Amino acid sequence: MCAVALVDCRNFYVSCERVFNPKLMNRPTVVLSNNDGCIIARSEEAKTAGVRMGAPYHEEKERLARMGGAVLSSNYALYGDMSTRVMSLLGEFSPKVEIYSIDEAFLDFGNLAGIDLMDHTRWMRERALRWTGIPVGVGIGPTKVIAKAANKLAKRNGGVFALLEEGAIRTALAGMAVEDIWGIGGRWGKRLRRMGIETALALREAEPTRIRQGFGVVVQRILYELRGVSCLSIENAPPAKKEICVSRSFRKRVGAMEELSQAAASYATRAAEKLRRDGSRACGLSVFIHTNHFREGEPQYNGSGSVRFAHPTSDTGLLIRAALAALRRIHRPGYLYHKAGVLLFDIAPARRVQEEMFDRLDFSRSDALMSTLDALNTRMGRATVRYGAEGFEAAWRMKGEMRSPRYTTRWEELAKVRAV
DNA sequence: TCTGGGGTCCTAGGACCC
DNA sequence: TCTGGGGTCCTAGGACCC
Numbered sequence: 001m002c003a004v005a006l007v008d009c010r011n012f013y014v015s016c017e018r019v020f021n022p023k024l025m026n027r028p029t030v031v032l033s034n035n036d037g038c039i040i041a042r043s044e045e046a047k048t049a050g051v052r053m054g055a056p057y058h059e060e061k062e063r064l065a066r067m068g069g070a071v072l073s074s075n076y077a078l079y080g081d082m083s084t085r086v087m088s089l090l091g092e093f094s095p096k097v098e099i100y101s102i103d104e105a106f107l108d109f110g111n112l113a114g115i116d117l118m119d120h121t122r123w124m125r126e127r128a129l130r131w132t133g134i135p136v137g138v139g140i141g142p143t144k145v146i147a148k149a150a151n152k153l154a155k156r157n158g159g160v161f162a163l164l165e166e167g168a169i170r171t172a173l174a175g176m177a178v179e180d181i182w183g184i185g186g187r188w189g190k191r192l193r194r195m196g197i198e199t200a201l202a203l204r205e206a207e208p209t210r211i212r213q214g215f216g217v218v219v220q221r222i223l224y225e226l227r228g229v230s231c232l233s234i235e236n237a238p239p240a241k242k243e244i245c246v247s248r249s250f251r252k253r254v255g256a257m258e259e260l261s262q263a264a265a266s267y268a269t270r271a272a273e274k275l276r277r278d279g280s281r282a283c284g285l286s287v288f289i290h291t292n293h294f295r296e297g298e299p300q301y302n303g304s305g306s307v308r309f310a311h312p313t314s315d316t317g318l319l320i321r322a323a324l325a326a327l328r329r330i331h332r333p334g335y336l337y338h339k340a341g342v343l344l345f346d347i348a349p350a351r352r353v354q355e356e357m358f359d360r361l362d363f364s365r366s367d368a369l370m371s372t373l374d375a376l377n378t379r380m381g382r383a384t385v386r387y388g389a390e391g392f393e394a395a396w397r398m399k400g401e402m403r404s405p406r407y408t409t410r411w412e413e414l415a416k417v418r419a420v
Numbered sequence: 421t422c423t424g425g426g427g428t429c430c431t432a433g434g435a436c437c438c
Numbered sequence: 439t440c441t442g443g444g445g446t447c448c449t450a451g452g453a454c455c456c
Contacts, residue, residue: 056422183455
């Protein structure tokens with residue numbers, strides 16, 4: 001019997017904060033989205049107290065204050081680095097690891113005869129906690145979808161839970177609501193319930209062709225996965241991205257073209273960095289801007305426009321120029337904008353592009369410039385060298401007033417320890 | 421006053437071609 | 439009254455994930 005495990009970091013962002021700030025232990029703690037808008041991570045104490053996931057912060061502010069809760073802006077430099085540590089540790093426990101998100105990974109144990117999976121994964125869990133400070137949970141099953149379900153049960157069962165025997169799987173699936181299955185969201189959940197399919201077990205036992213007709217192959221695959229037939233394989237290396245998007249809402253609304261231009265240039269710069277890190281080039285770029293649709297009384301506008309390049313590129317200067325040209329076309333004066341973004345599409349690996357061009361195109365100057373830029377900014381800190389189009393003082397830039405220090409990625413922000 | 425950001429996959433339908 | 443059939447490519451939109 002093949003076994004896969006889903007490992008997830010419990011309350012990941014909060015757990016990262018607690019590693020470096022033990023005063024947050026046992027205290028209701030939440031982490032906010034960009035601009036301190038919504039609640040995107042909660043400690044167990046905050047969950048128990050009824051703080052809602054995804055809720056706008058201002059709606060939960062008072063409740064949190066009443067119970068002496070801690071509130072933090074998000075600190076992605078810290079979370080990203082802690083994630084890397086956990087993932088590399090997992091690699092020592094399985095030859096095949098798929099990093100599924102910043103706080104989750106699938107592990108393939110293949111046909112591990114003679115290994116006690118429970119022992120193996122309990123040991124992994126202890127090591128993760130001791131070496132990184134992050135508590136993880138482990139669910140084990142014959143397929144990804146069942147491993148996901150097992151992971152849910154691990155929360156109440158000592159952190160590791162296996163669903164490998166038919167009896168255990170049936171019992172677990174019978175107690176699981178259909179919309180709690182991985183891959184079944186609210187919409188499909190409702191439609192399945194209307195058909196009388198209310199539990200994971202009921203979906204497992206439904207007629208596959210009927211499910212296919214009503215919901216397409218995606219849900220049919222989930223059905224088979226629930227039966228223990230693997231349809232979703234574990235991917236060792238992530239495929240290069242097909243699209244790269246950088247977008248943000250502004251700290252305060254922006255009307256002036258100058259500020260929108262700075263934002264577009266900054267986002268294009270970030271997107272270009274991601275593109276080069278992937279070793280890719282893009283053939284197209286689009287820019288979008290929109291007003292705040294939550295303000296129903298105000299005039300609304302959504303604009304987007306794209307540019308196609310004659311040759312695929314990853315040059316920040318060219319991408320900024322294209323972004324500004326697109327922005328000029330879509331900008332309408334008289335509106336106060338709330339959010340803007342830059343999307344790169346038609347992405348291809350840089351090497352293949354060069355071969356196809358038979359050296360008719362010379363990328364070498366631009367490539368040399370970009371790698372120097374990247375090297376400097378990696379070594380000396382982001383935006384050490386940058387394009388003037390990004391601007392210098394930016395009132396539109398995001399809020400993050402309650403952000404903790406970047407303990408693990410900036411020398412100046414290292415934690416200080418005082419021995420008494 | 422305040423309301424996140426970044427992705428993927430699939431499907432249906434239109435445009436276009438021979 | 440009759441006015442092909444089959445294939446590909448692209449795009450928009452819907453669904454999902456964390």
